[in-house]
Amino acid sequence: MRIRWLGHSCFLIETGNVKILTDPYNPSTGYKASFPEVDLVLVSHEHGDHNCVKKVKAFKKVLKEGTEEFDGVKITAIPYFHDNAQGAKRGKISLFRIEAEDMVLAFLSDLGTLLTEKELEALDQPNIIFLPVGGFFTIGPDEAWKVIDQLKPNIAIPMHYKTKYASFFLKTVLRDLDAFVKDHPYEQLDVLEITKENLPEPTKIVSLNFNPILEKA
Secondary structure, three states: OEEEEOOOOOEEEEEOOEEEEEOOOOHHHOOOOOEOOOOEEEOOOOOOOOOOHHHEOOOOEEEOOOEEEEOOEEEEEEEEEOOOOOOOOOOEEEEEEEEEOOEEEEEOOOOOOOOOHHHHHHHOOOOEEEEEOOOOOOOOHHHHHHHHHHHOOOEEEEEOOEOOOOOHHHHHHOOEHHHHHOOOOOEEEOEEEOOHHHOOOOOEEEEEOEOOOOOOO
16 A cells, blocks of 8 residues: 655555545645546545545545445445534535555544544444544644543554745644654655555554645646
8 A cells, every 4th residue: 555645734645456545735835736547536525625636647546434345445434523613614525534555544524622432332442544633624733642541553643734945824724744743753755655564553653745646637
């Protein structure tokens, strides 16, 4: 399995013959990437920085809710909240549980609060999690560590934080990666290549560099 970060909350996950794209964004984020032809597009909620399917070059299916099985990959959308007020402030989101190559990935979207027992049971011990760490719109650095402690994954990949590529607005409201990692060790990669056999223990933080695809969309 190969995982590449295209900025903000957008990842390209390549597993077997299946390509999955998470939360394609509009230009308001400041990030510039072309979204390639994929099989599945996951859209966690209807905010412009997460649902810009029209910018994806080509795709076979868009998944926002329910369960989808596609060429050996099973994806389940789990409804949850964008805030700590049961959606009253920012609405609802879908968390995605992805089963592929005998591993479980959890895309935590714009998670706005800690997980309850219901979501923990539905996610069922994921090996790899993608979690927001920048705060303001989502959980912040301290809460992100609490979520890691809740899920105890093999690998945690931070997303949705301030970088030099982000728009001026995002830079004014989001925390950066350093606020999350603090004194914790982490590995910085362009692309994560992983199999079940080389999953680390205990939890390892892997920060992916912004690695845009430059082909024309």
